[in-house]
Amino acid sequence: MSIAATVLSVLLAAVFLFSGGRKIPGGETAAGEAAHLRIPLTGYRTIGAAEVAGAAGLIIGIFFAPLGIAAAAGLVLLMPGALIAHLRAGDPASAWAPAAALTVVAAVTLVLRITTA
Numbered sequence: 001m002s003i004a005a006t007v008l009s010v011l012l013a014a015v016f017l018f019s020g021g022r023k024i025p026g027g028e029t030a031a032g033e034a035a036h037l038r039i040p041l042t043g044y045r046t047i048g049a050a051e052v053a054g055a056a057g058l059i060i061g062i063f064f065a066p067l068g069i070a071a072a073a074g075l076v077l078l079m080p081g082a083l084i085a086h087l088r089a090g091d092p093a094s095a096w097a098p099a100a101a102l103t104v105v106a107a108v109t110l111v112l113r114i115t116t117a
Helices: 003-023 028-036 041-060 065-088 093-116
Strands: none
Touching (some): 003 028, 003 065, 003 093, 028 041, 041 065, 065 093
């Protein structure tokens, strides 16, 4: 695996570990975000679990390439949903741009992982 794929994997894992880790407990902030996006809190917490699982898969995938590829692919599939949820809620670009950027970074990571596996 290339250095770029490793660096992107570690950075993505950090972002998704933080993001998912905030959603899983379902506190007041997470409940407010879920309500704003019109997602049931249990669904929002499930999204958080998927993000944490993706982060773990990216890190473990540094040592076991198929898992890293699967984790990156899962995040590529997950993030457009976040983008759509923000757009549906009428959020400004400052709210949906991170989801769009993470979709692109996850896609680049996936391509790098596949081509350097």
